[in-house]
Amino acid sequence: MLRDRKQEYLTALILVGPFILIYGALFVWPTIQMVLLSFTKAPLIGVGDWVGWDNYVKILSQKLFHSAFWNTAWFVVLTVIPNTLISLAIALAVNRLNGWLQGLVLACFFLPYILPVSVVFLTWNWIIDVQYGLAQGVVALFNGGEPKSLTRTIPLFMPTVAFVTVWWTMGFNILLFIAGLRNISPEIYEAAQLDSAGRWRQFYRITWPLVWPVTVLVLTIQLIAQLKIFDQVYLFSIGGRQDATITLVQYIYKLAFQQNKGGEAATAAVLLFGMIIVLSVLQYQLLRARGEK
Numbered sequence: 001m002l003r004d005r006k007q008e009y010l011t012a013l014i015l016v017g018p019f020i021l022i023y024g025a026l027f028v029w030p031t032i033q034m035v036l037l038s039f040t041k042a043p044l045i046g047v048g049d050w051v052g053w054d055n056y057v058k059i060l061s062q063k064l065f066h067s068a069f070w071n072t073a074w075f076v077v078l079t080v081i082p083n084t085l086i087s088l089a090i091a092l093a094v095n096r097l098n099g100w101l102q103g104l105v106l107a108c109f110f111l112p113y114i115l116p117v118s119v120v121f122l123t124w125n126w127i128i129d130v131q132y133g134l135a136q137g138v139v140a141l142f143n144g145g146e147p148k149s150l151t152r153t154i155p156l157f158m159p160t161v162a163f164v165t166v167w168w169t170m171g172f173n174i175l176l177f178i179a180g181l182r183n184i185s186p187e188i189y190e191a192a193q194l195d196s197a198g199r200w201r202q203f204y205r206i207t208w209p210l211v212w213p214v215t216v217l218v219l220t221i222q223l224i225a226q227l228k229i230f231d232q233v234y235l236f237s238i239g240g241r242q243d244a245t246i247t248l249v250q251y252i253y254k255l256a257f258q259q260n261k262g263g264e265a266a267t268a269a270v271l272l273f274g275m276i277i278v279l280s281v282l283q284y285q286l287l288r289a290r291g292e293k
Helices: 002-037 054-061 063-095 099-114 117-127 136-141 154-182 186-194 199-210 212-227 231-236 248-258 262-292
Strands: none
Touching: 002 262, 054 262, 063 099, 063 154, 063 212, 063 248, 099 154, 117 154, 117 231, 154 212, 154 231, 186 199, 199 212, 212 262, 231 248, 248 262
16 A cells, blocks of 8 residues: 555656756746845846845835836736726627637637737837827827827826737637636526526626636736736837836836846846735635635
8 A cells, every 4th residue: 555655656756746847947946046136236147245135125215116116006907907808898799609700700809919019019109100100090089180199198108008908918818708608508598588687687697707717817817917017118118208107027127137236126026026926816815705705
């Protein structure tokens, strides 16, 4: 009996061992090194002097860090919940289609998701261009007939990038919602129709509760992804006031690669890492608890 158990443990170790080694080498060990680096005054490459908590005090007192934090928080507000709700609404509509039409519509929504960020940037930068952008016709309706640069006007920058991000990423969320909707038995809706339940009542009493686990998953994925926002904001801010629209990952990039402050960049990265863990776990637990009720 003991020999069989040892063989099971050995087999499990052989199967899981490569993953543990790779995970430890590529994630755990670099994370430990990043935490240790955050307590030193070091360049991006090289050894630095131990300074303890000084980097954390310095980073948390910097005005640019506060600006990056609030810009990131504002971007999360503009994208996470709107992206989830829009994806759910589109998934409900697509799920009512049948055959090749459903596949075609779903492919149209998913196509932007597979595009690289550079293509997304160039496409939308052309669409919103002040001189010849197609979107300027709509902008002029709300700006007294005059065109307006959406990425050079600070109050409009984040909403514009958020809109592009939602358009770009919602295809994957739609697929997740479609999968969740297809797991709901049609017999449940047939029984509800026999009880004279309308579409809104069916959605509120059947669809929404049964698709809630997928909603929690989508919200958590979106929260983690948008807290790490960098590419779109960086590209759209080229040539503009980057410090006014800076995000946390941009702030880390600036410290590490532009100012060669490896210790301070590691400190900001640790703060962002902790923020992502706390917020994502807290959100997931709260949403899951709500679903259980």
